[in-house]
Amino acid sequence: MKTYRIIEASSTEKLTQEVVKALSEGWQLEGGVSSTPSPQSIYKASSVFIQAMTKEDVAEEKKAVKK
Numbered sequence: 001m002k003t004y005r006i007i008e009a010s011s012t013e014k015l016t017q018e019v020v021k022a023l024s025e026g027w028q029l030e031g032g033v034s035s036t037p038s039p040q041s042i043y044k045a046s047s048v049f050i051q052a053m054t055k056e057d058v059a060e061e062k063k064a065v066k067k
Helices: 012-024 058-066
Strands: 002-009 028-037 047-056
Touching (some): 002 012, 012 028, 012 047
Antiparallel strands (some): 002 047, 028 047
16 A cells, blocks of 8 residues: 655755655655745745655555465
């Protein structure tokens, strides 16, 4: 079974840090980076950067193999 996770950050640098950390914890990239205007950006230009990630549930896989 796959677990999904969405990482959001206010800059590409922060997103990169969070994605690298998640990759080191066994998460995998799911698609590419997306960006959208920040809800707080009514008066100034800023964006939110988003990356979807997935991770296989190892415990669930082991249960399926034993059956």
